[in-house]
Amino acid sequence: MTRPALLDFDTALAELLTLAAPLGGSERAPTADALDRVLASDVRSTLDVPPMDNAQMDGWAVRCADLVDGRPLPVSQRVPAGAVPAPLAAGTVARIFTGATIPAGADAVVMQEQAEAAGEGVRFAAVPSPGEWIRRAGEDVRRDSVVLRAGTRLSPQALGLAASVGLAELPVRPRLRVACFFTGDELTLPGEPLAPGAIYNSNRFVLVALLRRLGCAIHDLGIVPDSLEATRTALRRAADDSDLIVTSGGMSVGEEDHVKAALQAEGELRTWQVAIKPGKPLAWGRVRRDGGRSAHFIGLPGNPVSSFVTFLLFVRPFVLRLLGVPEVAPHALSLRADFDWPQPDRRREFLRGRVGANGGVELFHHQGSAVLTSTVWADGLVDAAAGQPIRRGDTVRFLPFSEFA
DSSP states (O other), X not given: OOOOOOBOHHHHHHHHHHTOOOOOOOEEEEGGGOTTOBXXXXXXXXXXXXXXXXXXXXXXXXXXXGGTTOOOEEEEEXXXXXXXXXXXXXXXXXXXXXXXXXXTTXXXXXXXXGEEEETTEEEESSOOOTTTTEEOTTSSBOTTOEEEOXXXXXXHHHHHXXXXXXXXXXXXXXXXXXXXXXXXXXXXXXXXXXXXXXXXXXXXXXXXXXXXXXXOEEEEEEEEOSXXXXXXXXXXXXXXXXXXXXXXXXXXXXXXXXXXXXXXXXXXXXXXXXXXXXXXXXEEEEEEOGGGOEEEEEEEOSSHHHHHHHIIIIIHHHHXXXXXXXXXXXXXXXXXXXXXXXXXXXXXXXXXXXXXXXXXXXXXXXXXXXOTHHHHHOSEEEXXXXXXXXXXXXXXXXXXXXXXX
């Protein structure tokens, strides 16, 4: 029997993302609690930022024309941040502090290092230009302008921007509801005795943690016994109140692998053999639920590194696209290879590496798909083209793990 041709990574990802229509919906979240949530609609400013002309630094608020003859000028008032100053009297200066409102009539601020006391007044070393060291009202943000676009995943600085324009709440997408389960009679939870032939279930901890980092609401169904009926039951339970189901392993046609058959019985299934290493097999499907609706399904490889890498490359962008995020690709760095990779695979490889002290990329010594220690040692993936050797000093495409957060 002829095996189907392997699908290249970019084509597989593009096909998968066409299936991830944004789910829609909106709710209000306190700005303080909206980290990593996705905006459901554009956010506009309720005010100018800054709301008034203010001083960029500590110094003296002056009228430039009063300083032309170089004589000392008396201090008529002191203006700390938060105070409402009186208009600046002609022929006087005001002591002013960073962020304080510029008095009416003043047209510049002279930094305190360029002035000195002279009797009861202040003498200035030079005449400033009008507007010097003044932050103008609306210089950062104009009232009613869009400050954050729909589809923005809210970073700490985005929350700060929302707070700076007076927004106590933000319109966000509902959290994506994701169910997880893991098949295999050999799987054991940490803390339990490890029977002969058993292994501890690391994938559960990795995948659930990655989903939580994306802000998902998790329904963890745990370990499912290796039987067709148990797997079908798990799929039905998972689909009842979830938008997406994620699992790893169990997608082959072996006698003890039932996910594929269960999914075909409970919905629909599409599988790809993707030309990447690690992580060749990938499955997408839908699981039917009451009311004619369905939940998405993504099945990942069972080997720990394969599961981790394919989550980053496929599940993460799928989740973000369901939430309405338009740009889901990680930003890559072009860095120097401090390693040799003389025997490349015919598939595109994602090698575990890290940036060394001298700015080049080093590789973990063992790139096996079951070597989870490589993912802890590394701080990113080297995106190595199929069939292309890498020599020390070459420029490589590096995907930092921080880009997948």
